[in-house]
Amino acid sequence: MESSKVIQAIYNDDDVLMAAVKKVKAKRHHIEEIYTPFHIHGLDKAMGLAPTRIAITSFIYGCIGLIISVLMMNYMMITDWPQNIGGKPSFSYIENMPAFVPIMFELTVFFAAHLMVITFYLRSKMWPFKKAENPDPRTTDDHFLMELAVHGNEKELENLLKETGAVEINIVDKEAH
């Protein structure tokens, strides 16, 4: 990172933050990161982030889960040890299909959900025992923090952020990571 100096503005309301983001973006400043205690609808769009592709991965994982469930049950219940349950035809997967639908559904959901969460953690570079990145512990409670890089325009940024309703503004020297 070329600049190690950042300005951190803290807000105590998500609507104020949202308006601030729009104002800062309108002035063409680059927002490094925003830390919030909860998800704010539309914040990603306001920040100009690229749309997430997590839904696409989730769809793919769901398809994988569906295929695995079909292959698994076909092997277990038809090929390896044909099971006769309630006199249903036991040598054909398709004729026995209704009985397998609940498991096909469950494994689809299971794969989609778990793999999506794991992907999300990996993509956000989060793993067990990782040191927290958020600069202020209050962002896990009731405060919102916007971080902007400083390129020798401290005063201008400070005034702008104050105008937008920040309750606290700090200029921090960040160690390069």
Added chain:
Amino acid sequence: MYTFSNKLKTFSIILVVLGFLGVGYGFMTSHKSLDEVKIILAEEHGSDHAEETTTVTSIDEHTEAQKADEHAKHVQHQIANRPWSALYVSAFFFMMIALGVLAFYAIQIASQAGWSPVLFRVMEGITAYLLPGALIVLGIAVASGTIGHYNLFVWMDPEVVEHDKLIQNKSGFLNMTGFIIRGLIFIGGWSLYRYFARKFSIAQDTAEDNRNFKKLFRISAAFLVFYIYTSSMMSWDWIMSVDPHWFSTLFGWYVFASMIVSGITVIALLAIFLKAKGYLEFVNDSHLHDLAKYMFGFSIFWTYLWFSQFMLIWYANIPEEVTYFVTRIEDYNLPFFGMLILNFIFPFLLLMNSDFKRVPWFIVLTGIIVLLGHYIDIFNMIMPATVGDRWYIGIPEISSVLLFAGLFLFIVFIALTKAPLLAKRNPFIKESENFHY
């Protein structure tokens, strides 16, 4: 204020007239004499039964002829049933849309939803069809057992009941008087709620306080309790009893799922239509997005119930239960499995993407598919019991749809002209107008 354009008015009247002619034609051509039926049967079986007849000549020819006579009589009755059933399916389908919308509307009010008040007048317009629509359904059902020859409900035929122990045991519930009284109670309750809900909703527009809103809230909660019982009982009476030997414990829910998803679809289609005409400028794409989410969700809910009903019966394989699905899979294979594609696969894949739910033409496309699918759903509920394998989507079916579609459009659009399209004094209207995703 919406004005019912002359073009649309003529269009709906033309639909009614065309439908009426077609229905009349259907009834006129459905009376076949026994000899005509035998000729039809001989033509159908001519080629593939030639071999069989040579092998059964040893059996007593007298009983053989009697059997053929009985079969021909049976087929004659099925042919006569077809226009009745076609009319009944369409009448029920359009009534069900209005009833589904009424339930959805009551849920919105009872849950004090903040997103939907801009759509209340559209919903109230659609529910205007409920009273005439439901009376027509009940009327057709009763007429089939009085002027008709028991064309829809076999339990209405005293001669059938006389020889049927199972129906005799159920006759405490399944009898004409009870059927009419229950039907009138259902319709009366729904229409009373609809009448007062509309009245309070309009009174709220010019009110100084929220008294009307509170009253509306209270009657909506009460109506939902009434609706839960009556919608379920209505589905036993008006649909499930066409197969009086068969029963399913989740049938009421299954019909409800069909009802609510068709209702929401029509709300979305009508809102898109009115918005395109410039009447609903306060409805934004977030409202459409929410409606599309409901279409998506309830389509999956419908599939869940369809499958739950199917799988339990398929798995248990009890003869008196499983015949229901055997008939549908053998004689109705295409509509029975085709409706799964229309009602589940299409909405599931088309409406999965979040962005597609905000594109009007995408919602319209999916909506038309969903409505078609749920028409076929009702078709599959009624037809196998009444016409058996003598089904076809022909003049009687299509013209019945035209008839009730025309009537539906006419009544709904007239109701829309009666009040401003924005419930402007609703306490949640500001929230609804500013609603965004």
